[in-house]
Amino acid sequence: MMVPVEIDERLIEKHGITPEEYARIKSILGREPNFTELGIFSVMWSEHCSYKNSKPVLKLFPTEGSKILVKAGQENAGAVDIGKGQAVVFKIESHNHPSAVEPFQGAATGVGGILRDIFTMGARPILLMDSLRFGRLESPSTKHLFSGVISGIAHYGNCMGIPTVGGEIYFDDAYEGNPLVNVLALGIIEHKKLVKGAAKGEGNPVYYVGAATGRDGLGGASFASRELTEESHEDRPAVQVGDPFLEKLLMEACLELIETGAVVGMQDMGAAGLTCSTCETAARGNAGIEIDLQLVPRRETGMIPYEVMLSESQERMLIIVQDSKRRTVEQIFDKWDLHAVPIGHVKSGSKMIVRDGEETVADIPAKALTDEGPVYHRELKEPEYYEEAKHFNVENVSIPRNMGNVLKQLLSSLSIASKEWVYEQYDHMVKTDTVLLPGHDAALVRVKGRRIGIAVSTDCNGLYTYLDPYEGGKHAVAEAARNVVCSGAKPVAITNCLNFGSPMKPEIFWQFRRAVEGMRDACLKFHTPVTGGNVSFYNESPSGTVYPTPVVGMVGILDDIEHRIPSFFQKPGDEIFLMGRTGNDLGATQYLAVVHGIKSGVVPVLDLEREALLHEFMLAAGRESLLASAHDVSDGGLAVALAECLFGVRGKPLGAYLNLTELKETGIRADAILFGETASRVLVSVEPKKQKKLERLANQAGIECYHIGRVTEEQLRIDKYIHELSLELEMLYRSAIRKAMGE
Amino acid sequence: MNAVVVVFPGSNCDADCFHALSEVMGSRVKFVWHKERDLPKTDVVVLPGGFSYGDYLRTGAIARFSPIMSEVRRHAEKDRPVVGICNGFQILLEAGLLPGAMLRNRSLKFSCKFVHIQVANNQTMFTKAYRKHQILKMPIAHGEGNYFCDHDTLKELREKGRIAFRYVTENGEATDRANPNGSMDNIAGIFNERKNILGMMPHPERASEGVLSSTDGQGIWESLAECVGV
Structure with missing residues (x-):
């Protein structure tokens, strides 16, 4: 990819950023953003990451309860007390758009992503469930989607050794061309071992662990935040490729590391990859963070900072550890034959600073990305x-x-x-x-x-x-x-995955x-309070809008x-x-x-x-x-x-x-x-x-x-x-x- | 009984085997990492199921090069028992400790369900606790369990009592319908020549407790315990 010479209206629009949002970005930065920063804002302020359209409505959910240990929105998944010092950590998430375009990998990486959300909190995943919707099975394209999704889920879950114990499937015209693939994972953990996704302790190293970074899944979060069209197949590069064996190694290594007490904070690189994990950990830890992209392991040559920051390559995690425990990290990841590279450190202040060697390619207040995105109160109309x-x-x-x-x-x-x-x-x-x-x-x-x-x-x-x-x-x-x-x-308690059409349409909202x-x-x-979940809007295809499908995982x-x-x-x-x-x-x-x-x-x-x-x-x-x-x-x-x-x-x-x-x-x-x-x-x-x-x-x-x-x-x-x-x-x-x- | 469960990076039935042997059967069990070059003193070695190295090439194809495998071989050469379950069976085939090879299931799909198998030879250290021709209910969970070998090998397996288990109907008929993966002669498990190595596709560790709807797998652990004298 080439760095564009100039950031013009067309480029801003292509990033799904409105003129008002762009003005807001300029006022936050006190200047024009560069290309990398524009990309960072576009994914962090996408519906998928920011919930800008759904937030005011999600506030209606009850989230309090005597057994709730980690509330909705605080961490990667909610946690509920099950007595004897143990807790369950669980969440459901959608991977609808990727599965519509590439069913096998789309579904497989959906499983991979939700599992990382669970073990990133220190919990060992113990089960998976799937809630699926397809069009009529009579059509050859639905058969292709159906068998692809099922074998994708099987491929990933089976290799990870985590049982897929149930779920539900409906077939209906309403899902023609826009299947719903919602995956729930649940893990178990001792309370005292719960890991937060926060960067703390000035000087503590920030480790990049797991798979190397490629161009796959570039801009997947933005891709998930618009309707599917006839041309969506051209978005195939926005679908990631999964490697469950690598994820199994990553899971074992992360859980082994957590046992040592070396971990300060951990966050998986899911939607919006390195971007999301760095700014979210900094924001949660009320700290600054600085990373150098030249240190990021890569599997493709010639990647520019924009691509490294927005890649959604699978099976990667960001771990902040105590400075004195560097050797522990490296030994454990070496045992599992995985990358573990310190790419930066926790800083004072509140900024996310991204360098490419000597050059600073992004300098943004972390909370501006995570907490200060736009919020919209969309119009309602009874259909x-x-x-x-x-x-x-x-x-x-x-x-x-x-x-x-x-x-x-x-x-x-x-x-x-x-x-x-x-x-x-x-x-x-x-x-x-x-x-x-x-x-x-x-x-x-x-x-x-x-x-x-x-x-x-x-x-x-x-x-x-x-x-x-x-x-x-x-x-x-x-x-x-x-x-x-x-x-x-x-x-x-419940987790939920809210699958709807475009929030811009008042009837849908x-x-x-x-x-x-x-x-x-x-x-x-x-x-039964809500411990978290996921909103998936824009579930529309040329043949129409899906039924509103708020899947509940109880x-x-x-x-x-x-x-x-x-x-x-x-x-x-x-x-x-x-x-x-x-x-x-x-x-x-x-x-x-x-x-x-x-x-x-x-x-x-x-x-x-x-x-x-x-x-x-x-x-x-x-x-x-x-x-x-x-x-x-x-x-x-x-x-x-x-x-x-x-x-x-x-x-x-x-x-x-x-x-x-x-x-x-x-x-x-x-x-x-x-x-x-x-x-x-x-x-x-x-x-x-x-x-x-x-x-x-x-x-x-x-x-x-x-x-x-x-x-x-x-x-x-x-x-x-x-x-x-x-x-x-x-x-x-x-x-x-x-x-x-x-x- | 002392047992060792070998852990390959992609093993995922290692903890299940450990649990069945230690918690259910009361054996003393140790995990041994595949990169180890020494095997602790043990009566039995278990190669558990899983996807040892992700199995993108062929199931078990890379695991056989793990350092621990030469120790496993040495253990077997002393006529001590080795049992490979599912992926463990595939590793034993790839390592040449058992004859034949695994093909993909004829359905070309992964298959996880309870099946019935029949004890084809109950005169071995793995099967003594079973009655002659006893029918067992046990789960399978594999994508490549379609056992294949050449004609001479099959003849030898049959004649020398080296077939351990066959897939059968509930009434003990080894029909094609009862065969979940297309295995030659409905083979679900085989022994080496000296019958101290067992490879099997069904999972006895998943059928060792009442709460899991079958205890038919216990016979294997009981047979081994009796054989090693504790």
Whole structure:
């Protein structure tokens, strides 16, 4: 790259900087910025790094809680106390744009990036989850994206030896050309070992460790901050290339170094690479920092300072260590055959000074980049479709005659069908802690040496959130919490990844604001503060804007792993109960979408009060070991949930015999009983001798409790509506994705 | 029993093997870094799973040059047991301590799931604790587990009782459907000629505790403990 002679309007615009922002840069510096500085401001003030458009709305989230050790926004990820001096550190992040352009590397480096966020705090990552959205799998381009993303995640996670224990996947036209790839990582650490991303102690050396710097990923943060266009493929150099083996070495070396107590501060080089890590550590440490780019290990020749500062080459970290511990650093990184080069030091003052040998190429107050960026209060406008959807009259939808066929259609629809084609490609058992394997409502891992388990679930119904962002936001939090509760664990905190279109469009920003308000209300009700996450705007492609998709990653704690609850029925003879009332809720259902081709209607209203009561009841029932299984009723409604409960042992499904008289008496349509998605419901099975106790407990808790049937063998018989062989249903459910992929 | 778990830079089942041997089976276990040139006094050497060197070339292709491997070889020459699991098996093949080679799974995809394997020879120091033809439930997790060897080698493996485990159905049939990766003769694990080296693709360390839904892997550790006399 050549250094341009002059910084003109065109160049400024190309950097995504507005004339007002440029004026602000000039007033901060007291002069015109040079080319390198312009690049630095452009990435640090991009939406991806600065949250300039989302900040005022994100402030709505509750972030306080008695168990919160590191709050949202303070560090690279949030930390929550899990007792006995231990904490979990977790976060979810998007890698949507890179994955749209180069699915394998885009997804792989998404995994790499989120893992660095975890071990940069000193925590050892123990699990990964993925929340993915694609267009319709029928199209060859979606097949390419889907298989590329899955193998990219598998490639990186498997090699790192960190189990990918679950997640969720939806296929919908709304994501055509703009897939969502959100990756959650969770790590575990002793409180006293938590590392801050701060530069402190004048004179302490600043080490560059890990991979050498190349031109890959140049300006990735800015790339992520605009819409995808037909020309986005030309941005392929903005996608980084990942090397999981190198990251494994980097992780082991960093964790080993932290054990020695030599580390003052650590920060990974993710978005905006060296730029972000230097100015953020300086700003957090209330210090200055100075680095010399000539000392930075490189893998390409002729790189100019601008490129070195903006490169997003993977598997690199910045570590500030005590001056007396230089040898320790070098010995450890030598053991792992990695670069560890002192490229600068902590200074007094508050400036980030970048030199290229003798020449100073950037001289900027660090906090101007991190804390003093522009903040925008974007315009809001309720979109027209919002009211229209509410007036959709479900009375005009005909009730199908053959409900068995409807069930089969739903079980083999790709958003509902088994995701085993996906999770079998992930090593989900390495570390030997995965107690509930993928396929259950929540993933559950044990903590060796303790009785507790950690449950995690990611959830979001994009269609709900599109039709009613406020309700959709509530649902995302509530369903994630319900899934965690179904495993027996108590929800403690969330991380979120907010995937939306362009914030410049008032209708989109309205979706964003309303969804966040819904999430906030649910988080407050469940006492699950937000510990951090990520905002991904500009999820638009030539075929349109994605559904607003605020993915929630809920973390819960189970006091005793022996009290875990599986999602599947356990044995014939157990009694089946539906907890929670069923309404006439057909709006926005998978049933309407798949069977009738309608994506409209009133989103099932979520009563937070009832939902919270349900959680308390479930946790109490779990503590008393009343439940043989628990599965939440969501996509596809009661009939789909019932069928899913049968598939615990591959090839040997159980059966169930259901009598829905009690539900029918409420005057609800048959298709709403079977496939409606009324919120706040859980399907449980109990041993006959525990039945009375369960009913009593439900009664005390004020939870409706319908005894709807019994676990049997071989056949699913739902009242007079459905009578099918379980094995046939299981085959459809398990093979749908495999078939769609042409295998 | 004293055991050593060798740690290559990209090993990722090292801690799992350590846990199964020490916490579950009560053995005295040590990690040994691959750059070491000495092996501490031990009864058993375990080469764990993982991606030893990232495995961008071929699985295990570079690990065999690690300094510790000559010590592992010497340990084996004294008829002492060496077990290579998953990537450890691949390293043993690359090092020539076991015959044959690994191809990519026939699905061309990484595959992680529980499978059934049958004990093909229960008269060895690794398999004594199992019943004859016992069927075990154990997970696999690999992208290259498609065992291949030439005709003569296969004949010898069969005739000399050197096949340790075969992939089978739940009822013990070694069918093509039961074969998760395309391995020749449904082979899941083999022995060297003197039967003191075992290489296997399934993970016994992931099937050594009830909480992980199978304890069928314990037999390997129990057999070894019995054999070395503690």
